[in-house]
Amino acid sequence: MSVNVGIDAIRFYTSNYFIDLRTLAAVRGVDPDKYMLGIGQDKMAIPPPDEDIVTMGASAAKSIIDRDGKDRIELLLFATESGIDQSKAGGVFAHGMLGLPARCRTVELKEACYGGTAALQLACAAVARNPSIRALVIATDVARYELASPGEPTQGCGAVAMLVTANPRVLAIEPEHGLFTSDVMDFWRPNYRDQALVDGKYSTRVYLQALQECWKQYREQSGRGYGDIHRFCYHLPFTRMAEKAHERLAKDSGIDLTDEQLDQQVGPSLAYNRITGNSYAASLYVGLACLLDTESEDLAGKRIGLFSYGSGCVGEYFSGLVQPGYRERLFTHEHRAMLENRTELSYRQYEDIYNLPFPTDGGTHTFSRYRTGPYRLAGVKEHKRLYETVS
Numbered sequence: 001m002s003v004n005v006g007i008d009a010i011r012f013y014t015s016n017y018f019i020d021l022r023t024l025a026a027v028r029g030v031d032p033d034k035y036m037l038g039i040g041q042d043k044m045a046i047p048p049p050d051e052d053i054v055t056m057g058a059s060a061a062k063s064i065i066d067r068d069g070k071d072r073i074e075l076l077l078f079a080t081e082s083g084i085d086q087s088k089a090g091g092v093f094a095h096g097m098l099g100l101p102a103r104c105r106t107v108e109l110k111e112a113c114y115g116g117t118a119a120l121q122l123a124c125a126a127v128a129r130n131p132s133i134r135a136l137v138i139a140t141d142v143a144r145y146e147l148a149s150p151g152e153p154t155q156g157c158g159a160v161a162m163l164v165t166a167n168p169r170v171l172a173i174e175p176e177h178g179l180f181t182s183d184v185m186d187f188w189r190p191n192y193r194d195q196a197l198v199d200g201k202y203s204t205r206v207y208l209q210a211l212q213e214c215w216k217q218y219r220e221q222s223g224r225g226y227g228d229i230h231r232f233c234y235h236l237p238f239t240r241m242a243e244k245a246h247e248r249l250a251k252d253s254g255i256d257l258t259d260e261q262l263d264q265q266v267g268p269s270l271a272y273n274r275i276t277g278n279s280y281a282a283s284l285y286v287g288l289a290c291l292l293d294t295e296s297e298d299l300a301g302k303r304i305g306l307f308s309y310g311s312g313c314v315g316e317y318f319s320g321l322v323q324p325g326y327r328e329r330l331f332t333h334e335h336r337a338m339l340e341n342r343t344e345l346s347y348r349q350y351e352d353i354y355n356l357p358f359p360t361d362g363g364t365h366t367f368s369r370y371r372t373g374p375y376r377l378a379g380v381k382e383h384k385r386l387y388e389t390v391s
């Protein structure tokens, strides 16, 4: 008999700093409605110099570990496309910071924004094979484009940690899925660059094509259709993309979607992304956390459809069933407090942080202390990152 596996806990973390897109629009000489309505973003989260993918990922995971313990965590999958080392997995730093058991398989995964879903599915497979273990998935990224480029207002950062177990108490992941891989150059970042390169309009078309292919397969494999799914979560490069994706999916399903239905079916997953921006591998799961936190209707027993897209490209459509009592497992209060207590940056502060070079000379460098979560990047010495716990 197959085991019920999926998400037993989900925690989201983002930087304590943001820039309002009205501020950016004024400097760029752009109508703010282009950002707020055209791409559907209000603010973007900016990581200070002492925050990186590891501190964000570990900060997201810490609340789960503090509450649910670390025993039986035998797998840590760390998904990112903003890797800090070509060799050592970011997850190994996080493993140390979280004090996880040494008996653990830890690895970093990459396929653009799809990495988080690859990690989640691999974690589910590992737990299905041995239901006595638990797996920790960390998806964490910093989205960074060139200043004054079309991608700039879609920047952001964030991390999501998920505990994957048998008999999960938040979302049981169903086994059916639709998959799509195609070798395309819509978005990429060569090793020698710290900003992504993107063929923006093309990327939105490939996203929609991947969705159509994945959805078709998902429907064939599961025998389910549009009406079997209660709420929809999409990969969120910016919130308007999710709305466009849902309009396409509804149209392909022969549904004449009203604005009210769009708002009801997709809207509850968008609020966090709208004020944090893209967090690549974490982004779909920021949307899921947002839906579970903010939807006023009790979702227990309801099916959530999820579409994951990673440029390059890989897509997957899959679904999950919300578990009874899920609300007691959420970190809604912590998420809300974190988002309400952020510090707004001026344009000058944003650009100064953006342009701050990361030391590469092998010397000893100490980073100024900004407001972070429980962990920070204190500095770098002999090419080694030095992390510390914030007391």
Ligand code: CAA
Pocket: 031, 033, 034, 035, 037, 038, 039, 113, 150, 151, 152, 154, 187, 198, 199, 200, 201, 203, 204, 207, 235, 236, 237, 238, 241, 278, 280, 309, 310, 311
């Ligand atoms: N009021 C209201 N709307 C306005 C407006 C105004 N004053 N001015 C413009 N708009 C609208 C436009 O009509 C347009 O709407 P539609 O898309 O519905 O036509 C929208 O604002 C965007 O404006 P532009 O068409 O001028 O596009 P742009 O040059 O600003 O670029 C973008 C948009 C291509 C998405 C760009 O932001 C970009 O390159 N982003 C990064 C790439 C990306 O996120 N791709 C998504 C798919 S790939 C993926 O999902 C992986 C990933 O995470 C990166």
